[in-house]
Amino acid sequence: MDSEAITGVYGQVCGLSTPVSAHVSEEQLPEVGVYKVTAEWSQSDLVRSSRLRYSQQWTLITDSNNHRSIGTVLTPGPCVSLSGELLSDLSPTQNLRAVVRETGSHQLLEIWDCHGLRKCLSLSALNMHGRVYDDAQFGCLSWSKCEKKLLYVAEKSKNSAAETHSGESTFRKDRSIYWEDWGEAMTNKSIPVICVVDLQTGSASVLQGVPLDVSPGQAVWAPDSQSVFFVGWYHEPFRLGLKFCSNRRSSLFRLDLSGHCEHLSGDNLSVSCPRLSPDGSVLIYLQGEVFGPHNQCLRIQQLDLKSKKTSTLVDVVNRPQNGEFAGVYEAMPSCCWSEDGHRLVFSSACRNWKDLFMVDRRSQTVTSLSDKSSRVYGSWKLLTVQRDLMVVCCSSPNTPPTLRVGFIPSDGEAVTWRTLQHPVVTFNFLWTTLDITPPPEDDDTRYSGLDFGAVLVKPSPLPDGTTTPLVVFIHGGPHSQFPAEWNSTTAGLVRLGFAVLMVNYRGSTGFGQDSILSLIGQIGNQDVKDVQRAVLTALQGDKTLNPERLAVIGGSHGGFLSCHLIGQYPDFYRACAARNPVINAATLLGTSDIVDWRYTSAGFLFSYDNIPTAEALAVMLEKSPITQAAKIKAPVLLMLGGKDRRVSPHQGLELYKVLKSRGSTVRLLWFPEDGHSLSRVDTQADCFLNTVLWLNQHL
Secondary structure: OOHHHHHHHHHHHHOOOEEEEEEEEEEEOOOOEEEEEEEEEEEEEOOOOEEEEEEEEEEEEEOOOOOOOEEEEOOOOOOEEOOOEEEEEEOOOOOOEEEEEEEOOEEEEEEEEOOEEEEEEEHHHHOOOOOEOOOOOOOOEEEOOOOOEEEEEEEOOHHHOOEOOOOOEHHHHOOOOOOOOOOOOOOOOOOEEEEEEEOOOOEEEEOOOOOOOEEEEEEEEOOOOOEEEEEEEEOOOOOOOOOOOOOOOEEEEEEEOOOOEEEOOOOOOEEEEEEEOOOOOEEEEEEEOOOOOOOOOEEEEEEEOOOOEEEEEEOOOOOOOOOOOOOEOOOOOOOOEOOOOOEEEEEEEEOOEEEEEEEEOOOOOEEEOOOOOOOOOEEEEEEEEEOOEEEEEEEEOOEEEEEEEEEOOOOOOOOOOEEEEOOOOOOOOEEEEEEEOOOHHHOOHHHOOOOEEEEEEEOOOOOOOOOEEEEEEEOOOOOOOOOEOOOHHHHHHHHOOOEEEEEEOOOOOOOOHHHHHHOOOOOOOHHHHHHHHHHHHHHHHOOOEEEEEEEEEEEOHHHHHHHHHHHHOOOOOOEEEEEOOOOOHHHHOOOOOOHHHHHHHOOOOOOOOOOOOHHHHHHHHHOOHHHHHHHOOOOEEEEEEOOOOOOOHHHHHHHHHHHHHOOOOEEEEEEOOOOOOOOOHHHHHHHHHHHHHHHHHHO
């Protein structure tokens, strides 16, 4: 298997498009309803080493006898490039489209209508703020109901800092001062501000009145267009990394344009995703605990804006029964309400799946909307709900992302789903989910009776009597999930003849809050044993897997577990490939942007004024794979990002030097411009190629 063939396979699987957002508009004709669904897609291009974004529109015509049944789907028009677009949003009447676009070093605000470009403002030239935020954590672009104002979040202008007595700005005087940022993947985000553009005058202003100890984001207009709701993250005494962390202290606020700010949520909580009901009477948001697991089961809270009373709509699920709703673990799309405001739709992890759910505010019952009759799709991800039409992205390990639509059902009815866009190609892979129960000796007495799962994907068909090498793929986090969805790395490996086992050990999302809490203080032990148990279960249940040709791969905490496994079971695995792995939690303590997790994972409480103790450092070291390094026999491939703020690349270097000093087989790939996720297109292609070559060489 040569490099060109491997790269060709990876180019095929990573080049398949994924829908990332959608919008629905409606036109009621005398006899039928007409819906226009516009989806935005992302596609990796290896030639340019970049990700392309484009949009595509479908026209749906309902049945003449039932306006909630789709009769005809017209052939979509050609795809339209969205080059340079950072943010976009349609106005409430859907007659205007706002776009924040980047051209060179400038950022522009464009307003488009049916006749073309109606207005263009250079946000950079206004010099009111720094760069506009386009990330999911802080970023937003929101029209006022009157369509005369636009709301967004940007970096505070450091050039407008206060003047000193000498007339020199503090920024120029203290140009070497250290500015805290929000960590991994948010290096240039430090002090966000809420900005409003008046489209009639073409002027922009920064809203005043935000409490000095919070950083605002995720802003939405209130119904009166004279105030906004926003989430404020507390940044005192210092900022902690926000990426992948739903446990940061934050609050919900209401700020009017005159500068009066009102605190709406409780204290010492984490909140996110404020979503206003269609009639403007209720605001829902997600709420979780502060510190502890960096990702956890969340509540859906609802705030009645008239009475100002808050209640819990969906509570934390501690111990779900098999097949039942397992809780909320991820952000909600910007549009998630039914038209009547009585129901909410969202997607969330549920064991080895990602499912679509609806909660009725009147009965507070949660219902699954995923089509489970055939389980063709293992993942249902909601993109939007508008005019009661749901747009979802469905996929499975052998089926790339597929765009589907369906109307919110009436009580007791099932959704009639309609596929808008089939993938260009599907694959003849076999896949199944595994439910795994730890043996009695590995049961957690604090949270007894927990189980976990895995997803097995393998080539098909296999010639009689042949066996397949097995790659054990471990997710990071550790509080995340491998749902039974399209994964280009897994698909590429299976396409090249490997079977892949993706393990959701205890502590993964989708199995309830008890499962998440069970891993606290147990890293390097419980999670390692769970992965090993999953591998043994797969080998015992499928004799086409070759127990003599086993490899383990993973990134971040998945890399941590990969290195633990080859140390704790040195004669079991034949090769290892780890991306930005945690190797020594004790030496990582002072270099990670989420220092709190280092304490929590080892079983210690975190406070901002923590000073490392000999006891804490000893426990962190004892739980780390560096202590197993002397036992490692398997060849190790390390892939490190030079700009990783979450897990310092010196972690991988620490293992590299230990293995080199012992004459062990080790290779290190260094990506100086990439971060923790190693997410650049060229980096991902390089990592895949080298991982496959490494596995071929050593299996």
